[in-house]
Amino acid sequence: MDNKNLTLLNRIKDSDIYFSFIKSPTAIVSTLILIIIFFCSFFVELVTPYNPFDPSSLSLMDAFTPPSWTEEGLAKFILGTDGQGRDMLATILYGSRISLIVGFSAVIFALVLGVGLGLSAGYFGGKYEMIVMRLTDVQLTVPSILMALLVDGIARGIISRELHDEMAIYVLIFAIGISEWPQFARVSRAATLVEKNKDYVSASTIIGVSNIIIMFKHILPNIMRPVLVIGTIGLALAIIAEATLSFLGVGVPPTTPSLGTLIRLGNDFLFSGEWWITFFPAIFLVILAFSINLLGDWMRDTLNPKLN
Amino acid sequence: MKTKNLVKFLIAILFVFSSTQSFAKTIKWSMQGDSLTLDPHAQNEGPTTMVSRQIYEALVTRGLDMSIGPQLAESWEATTPKTWKFNLRKDVKFSDGTPMTSEDVVFSILRAQQRTSDFKEYISTITSVKATDAYTVEIQTREPNPILLNQLSNIFVMSKKWCEENFAMAPQNWDAGQETFSATNSMGTGPFKITLREPNTKTVFKKNSKWWGDVEHNLTEIHLLPIKNAATRVAALLSGELDVVTDAPVQDLDRIRASGAHKVQSTPQMRTIFLGMDQAADQLRTGNTGDNPFKKKEVRQALYQAIDIEAIKKKVMRGLSEPAGIITFPGVTGYTKELDERLPYDVDAAKQLLADAGYPDGFEVELRCPNDRYVNDEAICTAVVGMLGKIGVKVNLFAQTKSKHFKELKDNQGDFYMLGWGVPTLDSHYVFHYLYETGASWNKVNFSDAEVDAAIRVMEGEVNLDKRNAAIANAWKIVKDNIAYLPLHHQVISWASKRSVDVPIRPNNEPLFRFSNVR
Numbered sequence: 001m002d003n004k005n006l007t008l009l010n011r012i013k014d015s016d017i018y019f020s021f022i023k024s025p026t027a028i029v030s031t032l033i034l035i036i037i038f039f040c041s042f043f044v045e046l047v048t049p050y051n052p053f054d055p056s057s058l059s060l061m062d063a064f065t066p067p068s069w070t071e072e073g074l075a076k077f078i079l080g081t082d083g084q085g086r087d088m089l090a091t092i093l094y095g096s097r098i099s100l101i102v103g104f105s106a107v108i109f110a111l112v113l114g115v116g117l118g119l120s121a122g123y124f125g126g127k128y129e130m131i132v133m134r135l136t137d138v139q140l141t142v143p144s145i146l147m148a149l150l151v152d153g154i155a156r157g158i159i160s161r162e163l164h165d166e167m168a169i170y171v172l173i174f175a176i177g178i179s180e181w182p183q184f185a186r187v188s189r190a191a192t193l194v195e196k197n198k199d200y201v202s203a204s205t206i207i208g209v210s211n212i213i214i215m216f217k218h219i220l221p222n223i224m225r226p227v228l229v230i231g232t233i234g235l236a237l238a239i240i241a242e243a244t245l246s247f248l249g250v251g252v253p254p255t256t257p258s259l260g261t262l263i264r265l266g267n268d269f270l271f272s273g274e275w276w277i278t279f280f281p282a283i284f285l286v287i288l289a290f291s292i293n294l295l296g297d298w299m300r301d302t303l304n305p306k307l308n
Numbered sequence: 309m310k311t312k313n314l315v316k317f318l319i320a321i322l323f324v325f326s327s328t329q330s331f332a333k334t335i336k337w338s339m340q341g342d343s344l345t346l347d348p349h350a351q352n353e354g355p356t357t358m359v360s361r362q363i364y365e366a367l368v369t370r371g372l373d374m375s376i377g378p379q380l381a382e383s384w385e386a387t388t389p390k391t392w393k394f395n396l397r398k399d400v401k402f403s404d405g406t407p408m409t410s411e412d413v414v415f416s417i418l419r420a421q422q423r424t425s426d427f428k429e430y431i432s433t434i435t436s437v438k439a440t441d442a443y444t445v446e447i448q449t450r451e452p453n454p455i456l457l458n459q460l461s462n463i464f465v466m467s468k469k470w471c472e473e474n475f476a477m478a479p480q481n482w483d484a485g486q487e488t489f490s491a492t493n494s495m496g497t498g499p500f501k502i503t504l505r506e507p508n509t510k511t512v513f514k515k516n517s518k519w520w521g522d523v524e525h526n527l528t529e530i531h532l533l534p535i536k537n538a539a540t541r542v543a544a545l546l547s548g549e550l551d552v553v554t555d556a557p558v559q560d561l562d563r564i565r566a567s568g569a570h571k572v573q574s575t576p577q578m579r580t581i582f583l584g585m586d587q588a589a590d591q592l593r594t595g596n597t598g599d600n601p602f603k604k605k606e607v608r609q610a611l612y613q614a615i616d617i618e619a620i621k622k623k624v625m626r627g628l629s630e631p632a633g634i635i636t637f638p639g640v641t642g643y644t645k646e647l648d649e650r651l652p653y654d655v656d657a658a659k660q661l662l663a664d665a666g667y668p669d670g671f672e673v674e675l676r677c678p679n680d681r682y683v684n685d686e687a688i689c690t691a692v693v694g695m696l697g698k699i700g701v702k703v704n705l706f707a708q709t710k711s712k713h714f715k716e717l718k719d720n721q722g723d724f725y726m727l728g729w730g731v732p733t734l735d736s737h738y739v740f741h742y743l744y745e746t747g748a749s750w751n752k753v754n755f756s757d758a759e760v761d762a763a764i765r766v767m768e769g770e771v772n773l774d775k776r777n778a779a780i781a782n783a784w785k786i787v788k789d790n791i792a793y794l795p796l797h798h799q800v801i802s803w804a805s806k807r808s809v810d811v812p813i814r815p816n817n818e819p820l821f822r823f824s825n826v827r
Contacts, residue, residue, distance in 0.1 A: 055690075056697025060619040083623070084690055161706070254690075255705065268538045271546075272559035 020302045027298040030291040037288055041097040050090035053256055058085045064269075067276050080276045082262075083269065088276060091262060092284050098258040099285075102172050103239035109177030110238075111231055114184025119223070121185070122192030123215050133189070136182035144179035144237075145244055151175035152250045165253050172251055176241045180234055187230050191223035225303040232296035236289045243285055259285045333826045334529040335809060336551045337819070338541055341680040341710050342508045342534040347490040348464035349419055349479035352426040353714065354579075354681075354730060357462070358554075358818050359532065362513055363403075364464035364496035367394055367413065367445075368457050372812050372823055374734075376457050380408065380465055380497065381445075389452035389771065396443040402467045403501040403516045410439035415468040417447070424481040429741050429749060430459040430733070433768050451769025454776065458733035470495045483718045499523070499822040500530060508534055513821070525824050536680050536709075545570065545804055551826070552811050554819055556804035558626040558683060564804045573813040574628065577801040579730040580635045581682055583675075583692070583794040585611070585723070588754030592723045594674035594704070597667070602723070602753075606665035608791040612651055614658040614699045615692060617796060624687045629797040634788055635729050635739055637798045639815075642736030642780035647788060650795070658699045670700025676717065676725040681710040683799055689726055717752055725752065728799065730816060736780045737767040744787055755792040759783075 012018050021027050040047050051057055062085035066073045073080060079088035121132040139147070155171040156164055164171070195201065196219065204214050239259075245251040246260030254261055259281050266278025343359035344351045369379040381394040400408040417437045420427045433456070436448040449456060471477050476490035494502050499519045504512035513530040533550065535541040538557040544550045546567055556564060556572060564570050585602035586592070592600050601607045617631040630637075633648040662670060677689035686707045693703045703724070717725055727750070731738050742748050745764050746756040763783035770776040787793075803813050808827040811819050 054697070055694040055703075056700075058694045060616065060623050060691050060694060063623040083687060084694060085623075268557070269559055270539050271542050271563040272557075273563070274559070 017302055021298075024298050026294050030294040030298075033287065033291045034295065037096065037291075038100070040093050041100055044090070044093040044097060047093060048087065048090040050087040052086040052091040052094055055084075055255075060085050064274055066274075079280050082266065082277045083274075088280050091257065092259070092281050095257050095259045095262050095281065096284060096288065098169070098252055098256065099239050099242055099260070099288075102169060102176070102242045102252075102258065103235050105173040106176035106180065106238040106242070107231055107235045109173060110180035110234065111184050111227065113177070114181035115188045115220075115223075115227055117181070118185035118188035119192050119215055119220065122189035123196055123211070123219065129189070132185065136185050139179070139182045142179075144176075144241060147179035148172075148175035148241060148245055149248070149250060151178060152245065168252050172242060172245060175245070176238050179241070180238065183230055183234065184227060187226050188223050191226055192219055195219045195222050229296065229300045229303055232292060232299055236292040236296065239285070239292070240289055259288075332529070333527050334531060334551075335527055335811070335821065335824060335826060336531045336533060336549065337811075337821075338533045338535050338544065338550045338553050339555045340534065340536050340538070340541065342532070343511070344711055344714075345480055345482055345491040346494045346502065346505065347476070347480040347482075347488065348466065348494075348496070349416075349422075349425040349427050350482040350491065351714075352430075352462075353710075354817060357732075359511065360464055360494075360496075361498070361818055362500045362530070362821055363494050363498045363502055363516075364466065365498050366463050366465060367396075367460045369461050370816075372814065372820065374815065376461060379461075380413070384457075390449050392447045392449070392456060393440075394445045394447065396445065397520060398443050400497050400520045401518045402470070402497050403495055403518055404467070404470065405518060406467060406469060408465065408467070408497055409442045410445045411442075412468050413437075413445050413465055414439050415471070416465040417463060419466065419471070419477070419479060420463050422478050424483075424486075425479040426482070426749070427463060430462055430738075432741070433459075451765075452771045453768060454771055454773075455733055455735045455737060458735055462732050465497065466490075467495055483715060485715070499525070521822070523822075525822050526826060527821060527824060530821055542804075545806075548806070551809045552803060552805035552819070554801075554803050554811075554817065555683065556802045558628045558802065561626075561628075561802055561804070569807055570804055571807050572802055572804045574800055574802040575813050575815050576630060576637070577730070577799040578637055578639065578732075578734075578816045579682075579728050579799045579801075580632050580637055581629075581685075581688070581726065581728045581796045581799055582632070582635050583611075583796065584725050584727055584753040585794070586753055587792070588756075589723070592671075592673055593721070594672070594723050596672040601665065601667055601671050601673075604665045605791060606661045607667065608794070609651065610658040610661035610665070610699060611696060611701065612658075612791055612794050613654045613661070614701075615695050615794065615796070616653045617650060618653070619695075620688055620691050621797065624684050624691055625797070625800075628683070628800040628802065630800065631797050632795040634784060635743065635793060635795055636731060636736055636784075640731050640734050640736055640739075642777065642784060644781075647784050655698055662699055662701070668700075670702060672702040672704070673724050674704045674706050676713060676722045677705060677707040678710040678713040678726065679707040681713070682726075682728045683801065685726060688796065718749070720752065722752060727752075732816060735767075736784065737764065740764045740767065740783055740787075744783070744792065753792055755787070755790070757786060757790070760786055 062081050063083050065077050065081040067080040068075050068078050077087050081087055117132050121129040152171055152175050159167060201214060204218055242258060243260030246258050247264045251260055252258050262281035263278050269277050341355055343356045344353055348360040348364045365379050367381040368376050371377050380396055380400060382397050384392060384394045386392050396410055402408055414437050421431060433449045433453050434447055435450050438446050440446050474489040476488055480486050480488040480491045492505055499516055500513040501516045502511060503514045511532040515528050535544060541553055542557060542560045545553050561572050565572050585608060587602050589600050591598060621629045621631060631650055633650045636643050675689055677686055679686040689705055689707060693705050696703045741764060742750045744755055744760055746761055760783050763779040766779035767776060801817050805811055811824045
């Protein structure tokens with residue numbers, strides 16, 4: 001076991017990816033930041049004693065406490081509190097968990113759909129390919145936020161209100177995912193077109209391997225590099241799309257706020273001097289999206305310089 | 309030839325400049341919500357009446373100082389205790405040029421009494437109305453009515469001819485979602501007329517050049533531009549896009565004052581904010597206990613005592629509210645300081661009451677709230693959710709725009725809801741008649757008490773003021789002891805405007821643009 005781990009570690013250490021990683025300070029810093037954010041968001045119960053989603057634990061008299069380093073700040077609320085007396089730090093971390101869950105799920109949804117369609121389109125070609133590619137063209141002419149708003153609006157129309165609050169997060173994932181899949185479909189189709197004329201594919205075909213196995217076992221691993229690059233950048237886009245939708249008020253309900261909802265709620269207090277209510281969630285979102293983008297850039301340079 | 313052309317040219321230039329610069333005085337007015345309908349009898353709701361008030365007029369009206377004075381009626385007298393004679397002004401014309409006669413007044417009062425009217429409660433004591441000649445109207449009441457003038461000040465007069473031509477003989481059935489010509493168009497005798505109506509976006513009022521009164525304003529146009537988001541509204545005001553905001557957010561008043569070009573006016577408003585709980589339903593629509601906890605007075609009292617109204621005042625309203633014990637405010641007949649005392653805030657007592665009533669673990673219910681009607685309405689509801697959570701009552705907040713909130717409330721869809729109540733007649737009767745009388749149109753808690761109903765009849769017909777006041781005091785005592793509603797606070801309103809714009813503030817939150825000036 002140890003031996004195998006060691007060799008794996010050695011293999012990683014010997015790889016050009018690792019070499020490129022330790023030579024790139026931006027990649028290291030952004031990875032560190034992301035690890036911290038992911039850890040704090042997913043294990044938020046260990047990080048902070050407050051639960052902002054439990055209204056009975058809040059005290060309205062704590063509302064509008066400024067950050068702890070200012071004159072009226074309290075040590076127990078490091079980043080201050082919002083208009084309902086929720087600790088800002090805890091609220092941001094709980095919110096970022098929702099944002100991350102939505103972001104990851106949406107990208108995975110888009111990736112599975114996009115790669116599935118793109119790969120099969122590239123492999124089979126013909127009318128099927130044409131239909132899929134025209135579909136992506138149509139989809140790309142609709143701005144992603146508009147698409148997401150449309151999906152959310154339809155969902156509100158067809159499912160009841162009580163159900164909608166529970167379903168809001170799935171609707172959001174679907175809405176963002178459906179607006180991002182064309183990117184994946186295009187890239188994977190292009191990569192498949194290159195791969196399918198290579199000898200190993202022809203060889204497999206000749207010995208009678210089925211199409212499904214050729215596509216997903218042989219071609220898929222070889223097109224994963226560009227797809228992963230797009231996926232990383234898509235994650236940042238999905239998180240921002242979620243924030244935008246929540247900011248517009250069509251995202252997750254305010255009782256379980258995500259980062260975008262927090263920014264929207266804080267916006268009401270921007271003029272009255274309570275800047276921290278909107279500032280901290282906003283800066284947190286910026287750091288999160290920026291780190292993911294930097295990491296994505298590095299991955300693009302390393303894994304697939306041609307995409308540059 | 310040349311000089312002639314030059315003169316023409318100069319005249320043209322002069323005309324263009326004079327028409328665009330010296331005459332155009334526009335006020336851009338904003339608040340969070342819009343008028344629900346232009347039909348002046350369809351919805352008895354604050355902003356709706358605010359808009360109607362600029363274009364329609366009543367027999368009598370309240371001036372800037374809130375006292376009743378003549379408007380379409382020049383003079384009036386009670387010929388018998390139950391008969392009133394109104395002498396109309398003879399120089400009043402509708403904005404289309406047709407003269408207003410007693411026929412229009414009779415038509416309007418009868419129109420406001422129809423089933424689809426939301427103003428029928430105001431004039432439910434009127435048994436007959438007839439025109440004795442072209443400019444005299446005689447009104448009969450069921451009993452001697454001491455507050456008839458107060459009530460008539462809210463009954464707007466429409467043109468019979470216009471209504472006939474446009475199929476608007478009956479008020480729009482707003483509750484049923486009916487669309488009528490009169491809901492999107494208007495034609496009144498008032499100082500302004502509406503030339504453009506885009507609901508929730510823009511309403512343009514133009515000066516009515518045929519208005520009969522002395523013009524005290526210097527406006528040519530008013531643009532009503534509702535902006536729901538508080539920060540956006542303030543930003544628009546500060547950047548100069550708006551001239552006056554009649555519901556400046558409490559959290560931004562200091563910022564607005566700090567701007568040298570703007571001013572803020574505040575006054576206690578004639579409006580009380582409260583929560584209602586349906587006490588008639590056998591089972592809550594959104595509950596989890598299978599019964600209706602609100603039927604028990606202990607439960608209602610527990611919710612009452614769990615609300616820390618001082619915290620709401622300090623944190624949500626920033627000091628700009630007055631905690632309330634009853635749904636009426638100083639200045640209304642029947643109001644006393646003792647009645648306005650609240651039960652003490654006491655979480656332990658509330659928990660005990662809840663346990664005594666058989667709900668030691670609390671229950672679940674949905675709270676319905678408007679989010680664009682009252683000052684910080686949604687924030688108040690959010691605060692209440694937290695406070696009730698502390699005694700184990702799990703409240704799910706459902707906040708939505710006021711047009712939907714009111715419609716669904718009237719459709720009996722609410723278990724637990726927020727509402728605000730103003731008293732345009734400045735008499736307690738109005739509150740009882742709408743909120744407490746058995747089966748009343750806004751009595752959505754379904755409160756019913758024979759003694760209160762009897763007292764309401766006394767308020768309508770008793771001219772002996774001592775007896776009438778005793779009936780009012782008794783009725784208030786009954787409903788207060790019963791905790792039919794959970795009163796929260798009397799609202800304080802703040803209007804913010806440019807320094808160069810004068811719109812006098814009024815405690816009923818209704819601007820009168822005929823007294824407004826722009827420098």
